[in-house]
Amino acid sequence: MIIPSFDFLEGKVVRLYQGNYLNKTFYNIDLYQHLRNLKEKGVKIVHLVDLNGAKKIEDRQFRLFQNIILSTNMRIQIGGGIRTENDINMLFDLGCARVVIGSSAIKNKFEVRRWLKVYGSDKIVLALDVNVINNKKKISINGWVKETNYTLEDTIDFFSSESLTHVLCTDISKDGTLSGPNIMLYKEIVKKFKHIKFQASGGVSNLFDVVALKKSGVDSIIIGRSLLEKRFTIEEALKCWQNVS
Template identity: 45%
Template sequence: MIIPALDLMNGNIVRLYQGCFHKQRIYSNNPLLYLEKYFQQGAKIIHLVDLEGAKNPTNRQIHLLHKLLRANQHNNLQIGGGIRSTKDIADLLKLGAKRVVFSSQGIKNPYKTKKWFEYFGSESLVLAIDIRMNSTGTNNVVINGWQTNTTTTLQEIIEQYHNIGLKHVLCTDISKDGTLTGSNTILYQTICKTWPDIKFQSSGGIKNLDEIHKLRDTGVTSIIIGRALLEEKFTISEAISCWQNA
């Protein structure tokens, strides 16, 4: 399906360029307005990212997230950014989040993360894997709001959780994020073929409707789209129709 994305910083909707916090553009100071507009246009799920929390978990925009959850009647929000504890997840799910997205803890604290799958179930959790492709072709995972490089590869982190019921994975090639330069279709073809039982969400680089056709063919189950929708390159209904007819 098509999943619109809203990245939140200081209460505003913003987009970063290739994950750089100093390369951001503000689109609106009214996230609630965009939530309602996207649902009215046909979105079934909306992806929210607390960039403040991703950068520094002590600065999570808790009040804003709670406000959006309480005001949203659709109960179809997927929320991530700065998730560090069991309480973080429990609070968001209790308020009506459909799924909670985590990233850094999957690398830094696998024991605790595996307990989350046991406690909350795989349907309520999304493992976000953000990668930086290097010159040798290796895709290393980056954490802490894309500020910290690791030596862990995409393949290693998926295998670590695959056998305990990992179901939803959001994979982003950060060199594509916010660029409107096209998606890394080869990456998605590879991972969808390797782990056909995992529901992969692609993210980063969508520039036009042709990209949706290409990504649907890779085997991903969802496409997250941010900047292209904010800049009205196409509408949500057009994207949904393209996905359905791909």
């Protein structure tokens, strides 16, 4: 599945380079018309990120997301600064289809594991962002500022006891770079964790990357910058994904 992605800073669509708030590009698009076009083309779900909320919980952009959800009946998954059960309930009350949990999956892992049980595994996506060094997939949190001693594999094992289903895995070195995804990473984790529906994120720059990721076995691809900069169209991406056996 192709999942278009939009990051928001102060209500505007933006892309960060490797998560750096100081290295950002704003995109002047008619968001609501853009979303309507995506739905008409056959997109089933869209990924939204609250960069303000990720940095400071008091600056969450709930009103923006409420307006987006009300303007389309497309399924929406939202991440960025989700730290409490109240945060989750607020997003579900807005009509969000899935919530994306990042740093809390490491800092508050027992509570997050309980959320999987309470809300169901199809409602929660774990966003696990990794630095791959000597094939060790170390997870980073807090907007990628802090590297932890937790590995991707150990973290998935921990949450799999509550039927974890969706994992959004990003190779930090690739995010926002258009340098191509880490295909070997996805091949390895798909092979190891057959029960997980992986969402690949980071580095997609052309349709060859879409083909390679489909062949890696991931369930979905998060695509942001490439679509925003019209390196290929959503129609081309969807057709490419469907045609790879």
